[in-house]
Amino acid sequence: MGGFTTILGMTSVRTTLRPPRHQFDARVKPWWRAQLALSYGVIVVPLAVLGLLIAPARWWLLGPAILFAVIGLASMALPAWWHRVHRWEVTDTAVYTLTGYFWRTWRVAPMSRIQTVDTTQGPLQRSFGLSTVVVTTASSAGAVKLEGLEQAQAEELAARLTELTDATPGDAT
């Protein structure tokens, strides 16, 4: 099996993981930016408002508000980069994803072990026409999330996955 070729082949052949084929829909970039804007806004806006209202503590409040606003603005560059990094692929036998750059994680969930396929769509996601497909296995660590698929594509994919997993026998443990 593969294990034996390893010993012989370690010096001559290098095995690597190829990246999954697909990128997420380009609309994930504005969606991620909106999420970032919201999470920073929750901090910045109250601080700024309080800073303008409470004169004695003005700079103690406006200072952090400006700091967070700058960090928030800088983080707007991240989604474009994430979009390049995060990838996904569904073959006839497995779901395969790659996430992260500083901490890269490849996940493989075989079709035969998939238990449930869910599509979810938050209010923010809906406004961008995006959906999330969550594929769970019987392992507490095995869930694979495809965040930011185009809505129709997500539904089609979920239907296909459900069909494929229904066709595979076994109790998936």
Place this chain on the structure above:
Amino acid sequence: MSDETTAAEALETEVPGAPWLKLHPDGLKATALYLFGAGLVIGTPIAFAIATGSLLLALLIVVGGGLLVIGAVLAYEAVRLRATRYRVTESRVEMVTGVFFKTRRSLARERIRSVDLSSNPLERAFGLARVKVGTGETGSGSGSSTERTLLLDSVHKTEADRLRAELLRRAAAETGPDGEQRLATWEPRWLKYAPLSFLTPMLAGVVVGAVFQVADWFGKGGLPVEIVAGLLEEYGPWAVLGIGVVGLLVIGAVGSLVLQGEAWWNHRLDREPGGTLRVQRGLMVSRSLSLEERRIRGIELVEPLGVRAAGAGRLDVVAIGLKTDQEGSDLSTLVPAAPLAVAEAAAEAVIGPIAVDLAPHPKAALHRRVRWGVAAVVLLAAAAAAAHLLWSLPALLSAAVILAAVLGSAFALWTAFDSYRSLGHATSRGYLVSRCGSVRRATVHLDRSGIIGWRVRQSLFQKRMGLMTLDATTAAGRGHYAVIDADEHEILDFADGAVPDLLRPFLVRDEPHGG
């Protein structure tokens, strides 16, 4: 007794509309005794605490209040006991319960993975036992995250034993009765490993906390500090520190001995006809866990530092439906700290031969650990120096800080080398074997057919050092088991070999120099 015979008949005939059975009425007596005992323990200090004027009045208030609470709880318990019904039909176990709201729980019998009996001393006096039926459906992600269980609290011991046999009997017909087989028997001398466990320092810490808490109750929160300060003046810092630490550790060791002795007294591990493993144990609270063998996906040999130093280890099972992620849970333990040879023999009895040569990990993994160790030393030294520069520490504190920093540094460096020595992985027969850890060294043997996915991780630091971490996900035990810091190319071939065809489509093999 007549109740039980009808119960037995009902179970044996197994008509689809099997009659409903009740919990044992003696449960109420056990609960009452327990409540009165607890009331005495809790109520007495309260009575003294609130006795500003007359003790009699305080007693009256406490006794009255206590009786009221106990009465209410007992009334609830009585209704619950009467309202609860259960039955075992051909395909399901059902229970109807609830005082205010009727709830009905129904488990498919084919999904039952464990039956757990336990009884505390009171329940044992009445011949009662609690029966916990587990399906181990943990449903990650979207579904409910709670395990589906059914708890019968409580039934007569003979009924509990019959239920256990009945619910796990399915496979028995296939294999045929071949009698029980003893896989491991606990020996009292294994108790010597108990003080070496991490319970010892933990209990020592608890004792310190408790002393302050009790002093605080009596409004003298500063008293322990004053006593220590007095001792310091008389004997000097090192003597007090040394004797204090040793004394606390002795107390912790005794506590650990008592707790572990209670938990594991009279432990035995059996293989029962029909393919179930059964762990029985306990001095005061007797516990029994039955586990279907076809739910077992491997074993884990765990060697915590102190126990490992004594050449011992414990055997845990990796099984579907047994949660092991809770801290301090010993539910999945098949054999407690025992001589390593005994633990290994028990492991072989459970899953077959386990001897295998582990492939060592690249030297880069060692470098990574040494770097962490050096970083820890620098941090500790800086913290100790800062503490001395910022505050003028009293002698004892200064001694304690220096001692802690020196010991911590030595340990950080030692553990770097030790944890590298622990690293290793292999495949043997149907199993993936991975070992890691220094403080808690664990060797997992994971059934390769139980691997239901891969999670491969590589941080930027790992990438620069050519390392990679492979996580095998599984439905059993902790849910995932890792091979940490292996060679980034070799580990992929390893994964590919361990579970054929799963990773293959996503692998590329190329010649190293542009080939």
